[in-house]
Amino acid sequence: MKTMKWKKWLVAGVILSSLTACSSSGSGSNAGESDYPKKPITVVAPSGAGGGWDLTARSLSKILGETKMVDQTITVENKPGGGGAVYLAEYATQHKKDDYKLFVSSPPILINNLKKEGNSPYGFQDTTPLAQLTKDFGAIVVKEDSKYNNLKELMEAVKKDPKSVTAAGGSAPGSMDHLVAVLPAYKSDIDPKTVKYVSYDGGGEAIAALLGGNADYIATDASAVGEYLKAGKVKVLGISSTERLKGDLADIPTFKEAGIDAEFTIWRGVFGPKEMSDSAVAYWDKTLKKLNESKEWQDELERNGWEAEFKDGKEFETFLKDQEKQVEDLLKSLGMNK
Amino acid sequence: MGVMDFLMQGFQTALQPHNIFFAFIGVLIGTAVGVLPGIGPMSGVALLIPVTATFTSGMDPSAAATSSIILLAGVYYGAMYGGSTTSILLNTPGESSSVVTTLDGYQMAKQGRAGAALSIAAIGSFFAGIVSIIGLVLLADPLSEMALKFGPAEYFSLMLLGLAAVSGLAGGSITKAWMMTVTGLLIATIGIDAVSGVARFTYDIPVLFGGLEFLTVAVGLFALGEVFKTVLHKEEDTEKVAKVGRVIPSRADFKESAGPIVRGSFLGFFIGVLPGAGATLASFFSYISEKKISKNPEKFGKGAIAGVAAPESANNAASGGAMIPLLTLGIPGSGTTAILMGALIMYNVQPGPLLFSDHPDVAWGLIASMFIGNLMLLILNMPLVKVFAKIIETPAKYLLPIIIAISVFGVYAVQVTTFDLFLLIGFGLAGYLLAQHDYPIAPLVLGLVLGPMIENNMRRALTTSNGDFMVFVQQPISAFFLVCSVLWILIPFVLRLKGKNVVVNVEG
Numbered sequence: 001m002k003t004m005k006w007k008k009w010l011v012a013g014v015i016l017s018s019l020t021a022c023s024s025s026g027s028g029s030n031a032g033e034s035d036y037p038k039k040p041i042t043v044v045a046p047s048g049a050g051g052g053w054d055l056t057a058r059s060l061s062k063i064l065g066e067t068k069m070v071d072q073t074i075t076v077e078n079k080p081g082g083g084g085a086v087y088l089a090e091y092a093t094q095h096k097k098d099d100y101k102l103f104v105s106s107p108p109i110l111i112n113n114l115k116k117e118g119n120s121p122y123g124f125q126d127t128t129p130l131a132q133l134t135k136d137f138g139a140i141v142v143k144e145d146s147k148y149n150n151l152k153e154l155m156e157a158v159k160k161d162p163k164s165v166t167a168a169g170g171s172a173p174g175s176m177d178h179l180v181a182v183l184p185a186y187k188s189d190i191d192p193k194t195v196k197y198v199s200y201d202g203g204g205e206a207i208a209a210l211l212g213g214n215a216d217y218i219a220t221d222a223s224a225v226g227e228y229l230k231a232g233k234v235k236v237l238g239i240s241s242t243e244r245l246k247g248d249l250a251d252i253p254t255f256k257e258a259g260i261d262a263e264f265t266i267w268r269g270v271f272g273p274k275e276m277s278d279s280a281v282a283y284w285d286k287t288l289k290k291l292n293e294s295k296e297w298q299d300e301l302e303r304n305g306w307e308a309e310f311k312d313g314k315e316f317e318t319f320l321k322d323q324e325k326q327v328e329d330l331l332k333s334l335g336m337n338k
Numbered sequence: 339m340g341v342m343d344f345l346m347q348g349f350q351t352a353l354q355p356h357n358i359f360f361a362f363i364g365v366l367i368g369t370a371v372g373v374l375p376g377i378g379p380m381s382g383v384a385l386l387i388p389v390t391a392t393f394t395s396g397m398d399p400s401a402a403a404t405s406s407i408i409l410l411a412g413v414y415y416g417a418m419y420g421g422s423t424t425s426i427l428l429n430t431p432g433e434s435s436s437v438v439t440t441l442d443g444y445q446m447a448k449q450g451r452a453g454a455a456l457s458i459a460a461i462g463s464f465f466a467g468i469v470s471i472i473g474l475v476l477l478a479d480p481l482s483e484m485a486l487k488f489g490p491a492e493y494f495s496l497m498l499l500g501l502a503a504v505s506g507l508a509g510g511s512i513t514k515a516w517m518m519t520v521t522g523l524l525i526a527t528i529g530i531d532a533v534s535g536v537a538r539f540t541y542d543i544p545v546l547f548g549g550l551e552f553l554t555v556a557v558g559l560f561a562l563g564e565v566f567k568t569v570l571h572k573e574e575d576t577e578k579v580a581k582v583g584r585v586i587p588s589r590a591d592f593k594e595s596a597g598p599i600v601r602g603s604f605l606g607f608f609i610g611v612l613p614g615a616g617a618t619l620a621s622f623f624s625y626i627s628e629k630k631i632s633k634n635p636e637k638f639g640k641g642a643i644a645g646v647a648a649p650e651s652a653n654n655a656a657s658g659g660a661m662i663p664l665l666t667l668g669i670p671g672s673g674t675t676a677i678l679m680g681a682l683i684m685y686n687v688q689p690g691p692l693l694f695s696d697h698p699d700v701a702w703g704l705i706a707s708m709f710i711g712n713l714m715l716l717i718l719n720m721p722l723v724k725v726f727a728k729i730i731e732t733p734a735k736y737l738l739p740i741i742i743a744i745s746v747f748g749v750y751a752v753q754v755t756t757f758d759l760f761l762l763i764g765f766g767l768a769g770y771l772l773a774q775h776d777y778p779i780a781p782l783v784l785g786l787v788l789g790p791m792i793e794n795n796m797r798r799a800l801t802t803s804n805g806d807f808m809v810f811v812q813q814p815i816s817a818f819f820l821v822c823s824v825l826w827i828l829i830p831f832v833l834r835l836k837g838k839n840v841v842v843n844v845e846g
Binding site: 086198209230 | 384385387391485486487488489490529530533545547548613663667668669670676677680683684686688690691692755794798801802804
């Protein structure tokens with residue numbers, strides 16, 4: 001009896017120590033190897049769980065694993081803080097040669113680098129853009145019993161007394177949720193600096209603040225609100241897309257339809273380290289293209305309510321340079337640029 | 339269908355042979371994860387996600403989701419059981435929620451009562467686990483509503499109460515306890531600020547951007563501090579190896595622990611429900627309040643069994659409570675539940691308001707499996723107590739290198755930087771020096787944990803109120819906590835002014 005237990009214990013120990021071995025590997029440089037990848041790969045979501053980056057990272061690793069496009073295990077890690085700036089600092093300094101660490105990002109990688117307050121010294125130039133995978137949009141959301149029924153009413157209330165309306169989002173002031181939250185105000189001739197914005201750690205906490213009555217409206221990713229809308233917990237007042245979305249959000253007007261002349265696209269993409277080896281870059285270029293063409297990935301996008309938009313590494317980099325200009329202009333008009 | 343029917347269906351799912359097997363594997367690995375410092379429940383669960391995905395790959399999606407979440411949740415609460423082991427035996431907390439267990443647990447081990455301490459921790463954890471699951475079944479909806487009512491102001495005041503209560507952790511001098519708390523708060527400000535993104539005290543050194551890792555600090559202060567002490571004071575200790583006494587707690591032990599276990603379970607459950615507060619705060623609060631209401635508060639810190647029973651029950655109950663916001667709102671309250679949520683999403687099961695209606699098999703299967711898993715843990719852990727307790731009989735010359743090895747391994751496995759190893763040694767020395775001069779270490783650790791939460795919630799509350807500090811007293815729940823904090827600090831002073839001898843204020 002006693003030996004039995006010892007054996008079980010031993011098995012657990014072996015399983016566990018082999019697992020630890022996996023997790024602690026993954027650093028060090030392996031430039032120029034053609035048998036890439038030969039070690040487990042980590043995809044980092046530089047935020048808490050449940051937000052857009054996290055979901056993208058998890059979908060990506062899930063489909064790559066299920067379709068056997070990548071033989072190695074892919075794990076997702078969450079590294080929250082500073083709207084992604086904390087992890088980027090670590091990534092750009094400590095993992096710049098680590099071919100086995102990728103990360104998922106979106107406009108904040110540009111915004112953090114351009115804004116004045118809480119500037120991140122690192123930007124997309126300190127990475128190797130591998131591909132854009134999806135696009136999403138911002139949504140302005142209020143609680144189901146809110147007195148505001150459309151974007152115009154909400155903005156009029158903000159205009160009348162900015163102090164009386166609390167906006168919230170899952171990222172720091174000057175970052176994406178904040179930009180989405182003030183964009184309608186800015187376009188309604190309200191000084192965006194007067195909009196009262198409270199930042200939480202990730203979209204999940206922001207939704208909790210909304211449901212608990214600690215915020216009057218929140219700005220969050222359109223793809224993250226479907227579940228709460230279906231459950232009748234929230235009203236979505238507007239989406240920052242150019243045309244109506246499909247699925248759960250088909251009945252929600254765009255900003256334009258709601259009378260606000262603005263749009264904002266949240267692209268999401270995968271990045272590698274700046275000094276990624278050529279073989280690894282080539283591997284991901286090929287693999288991510290294949291991923292985009294697979295039915296499994298397209299189904300996954302649809303399930304999550306994301307719109308497909310694929311750009312390979314080169315196109316993506318050109319696009320980023322373009323976007324950088326646009327974000328800079330937006331921040332300038334808000335008086336928040338570097 | 340009523341709750342009972344759903345629960346019965348859940349049991350039908352959970353009692354399928356493969357799900358019993360998954361629950362068993364989960365709690366087994368969880369116990370090991372809890373015992374080994376360095377692999378906390380969070381990294382343990384994260385590491386196992388790909389493994390469970392392989393195990394369940396042939397099953398249909400819903401059944402696969404149920405089976406893997408049963409395993410992963412098993413790791414989570416299994417780790418809470420196991421977390422006390424190294425705290426008690428080696429003064430090495432495996433995770434933040436068992437820091438407070440070291441205070442009395444390690445003292446008990448030194449007195450040869452390691453067996454009793456470990457057993458009572460297992461029994462308390464079992465009871466707390468059952469309480470929290472029953473709570474989860476009956477109170478999930480109203481409690482998730484309550485958790486939402488907790489805004490920034492309420493969190494701030496609750497955390498402040500946590501800080502005010504540090505006097506309860508003071509060994510001799512309350513002044514020293516406060517000094518340590520403030521040091522903890524100061525250390526917590528290092529890194530890039532999560533609210534504004536501004537870098538503080540980083541001096542452009544990238545390893546500091548993320549702040550100091552809690553585990554490095556705690557293991558350094560507690561475990562290495564103890565190692566240094568033993569090495570430097572060897573002659574004085576005269577190699578007195580504590581004998582393991584009886585493994586089964588005595589009648590008196592049971593009598594002393596029953597109250598703390600029950601109170602710790604309820605307190606832990608309710609604190610666990612609040613997203614962000616979690617198991618650490620629950621264990622600190624339950625320890626402090628047991629000391630307050632105890633007839634023999636002077637025994638705490640010197641091996642009081644209630645000081646083990648209460649926090650160990652509380653942290654286990656908190657892990658059950660934390661399932662409520664996760665399952666009913668889709669809001670993860672801790673790092674580990676965030677990873678559990680990610681695992682569910684991987685199987686296309688979206689935790690949130692629709693989980694119980696869209697995927698009742700997953701939700702209720704999980705709940706039922708938690709009953710079974712907790713029972714397994716008790717049966718698994720009681721015989722192991724005897725084995726573990728033997729560790730304490732190992733002579734220091736073998737034990738010390740082992741402690742150093744697990745500390746270094748554990749810290750490096752989490753952080754993968756040599757900087758943290760230097761930090762570990764630095765805090766080890768600091769821990770030794772502080773302990774030599776009677777500065778209590780636990781308040782520093784509490785300050786480090788609570789610091790960022792206090793600060794961020796205070797700033798959120800003030801933004802909402804347009805900078806008006808009245809917001810903290812206008813909200814009734816927040817005001818209640820503030821009043822408690824003030825009383826907590828004032829009452830000992832008032833009593834002393836009246837000439838009463840108050841234990842916490844006895845200097846040196």
